[in-house]
Structures are given as C-alpha cells and as structure tokens.
Amino acid sequence: MEAWRADRVGSALRGENPTVLARLPEAFAVIGDVQWLPGYCVLLTDDPSATRFSDLPRDRRLRYLDSVDHLAIAVETACVEADSGFRRVNIEILGSADPFLHTHVWPRYEWEPEQFRSKPVWCYPPERWRESATVLGSRHDPLRKAFTRLLTVTD
Template sequence: MEKNRIASAHRGENPMIITKMRSGFAAIGDTQFLPGYCVLLPFEMYRSLEELDFKLRSDYLLDMSLIGEAILKVCEPRRINYSIYGNTDAYLHAHVFPRYNWEPEERIPYPVWQYSSEKWRNPKYQYSNETYGELKENLGKEIHRLMKKAY
C-alpha cells in the first residue's frame, strides 16, 4: 500500500476506499478486529481540523458521523467512538471505531488504541477483499443511502 493514502485515493488506486464523500474519502480500516472500523481521509493533507474553513470543517464532521451511522446500521455495535489525532500520521484523518458488547469487559472503558499489538497486527484481522469485501460493500451502500438523506 502506498504511504500517501490520499494521493492513491485520488488516482483510484487505494483499495481501502469505500466511497467518495463531500469532504473526503471513506475508507475501511486496515485491521478489522472490531468489524466495521473505518477512516475518513480528507481530499488534501491538512495538518489539523482547524485548517479547514468552517464549511469544509462542518462537511468533514458530518461525513465522519455518516460513516459512524452506517457502521451502526451494518454492524450493530453498542456504540461508535470517533477520534482525530494526527500524531503518528501527521495529517488530518478521523478514525471511526465500532465498540461491541462482546469485547472483553476490561477493554470497554478504554480507547481502542490500548488493545494489544497482537490485535492490530494479527493477519486474520488484516483487511482482505475475500474476508471483508462484503462488509466494505455493505458499508458503502449504507453510506450512500445516508448521503442522499443528508446532502
């Protein structure tokens, strides 16, 4: 996978892209130990949310919530966690994580990032079209349905 996920999305070469939205690209997460995990990539490499003008910022946050709502509908988690950090990949991107009742009780009060590296790197959870393609397709259908209502 190319390091610049936004540039590869613009070229139609990023296999993780679910769909183009008003403010950026909805992408399925590289790892799916929490099924439905997605990322919202903006159209440009902004350093932070505050670099967006108010209209684009509003669109970005709405798109982030539409992804979350699609995950709720398709995957039926107990809730959605949203996070924007930019510490490791120093550009704006939003993580949209489903949280499930079947997660270990000791994990529930903590951020997803505190799961062990085994979860993040385990090959069985790494995205592949064979394993997670139907999930990606269903998320795309629901995101499109929600965009029609929202825009």
C-alpha cells in the same frame, strides 16, 4: 509495503487506494487495514495539505464533520444489521501519528474483553494492529458492501 499505504490521501485522490468505500464531502470513507473490531473505518481528508482539523476553513470543517457523521451512522447501521453484538461507535480525531487529517470510526462490541470494553481502543495491545488473522481481506467483503450501500444513499 504497498505504495498506496505511503500516501493514503494521494492514492485515494488518484483512485489507487483499495480501501476506499465512498467519496464524501471533503473526504474519503475507507475501511480499516485491520478488522479486529469488525467494521473499523477511517475518514481521510481529500486535502493533502491538511495535517490537522484547523487547516480547513470553517465551511470545509463543517462539511468534513458532516462526512464523519455519515460514516459513523453507516458503521453503526451495518454492524447492527450484522447482529454482531454491537454496542456503540467511538469517533476519534487524534492527529498524533499520521501527517494528514483523518478520523477513526471504531465500532465497539459487547463481546470485547472486559478490561478493554469501556476503554479507548488504543488500550488494546499494539500487536492487534499486526495480526494476520484480522488483516483486511475478502472475508470482510460483506461489511465493505454494506458500508458502500449505506454511504451512497442520499438523504
């Protein structure tokens, strides 16, 4: 396993996480390791001690949520621009598996199999997370560039 994966927040802070798209208030926007739903992104806290949302003081929670909004709009905009059958964005702060505050931003598509289209992403088979065909790679560079462009635009 690549070292940055074992410490995603620390590696982002050190500039060693290759999935980082942009630095946002209280967070790093990163593209997902797998792209079976193209455009999947995650917002990582920039506070290694924050294991859950309530670990941040209120003012920092609000800035973190503003960054969630910024990333979700960038994902939506890039997926619409890609004309890929985009339907909507799902946003999830779960906190069940990884020991750091993070938020999943999932684009959802019209072309998804009907049995999954209206259900949470976690209903897909676990194998989807390990499919070599959808692992993040250079074929995802156009999405990565679109996200970076959209995330670095100031309001």
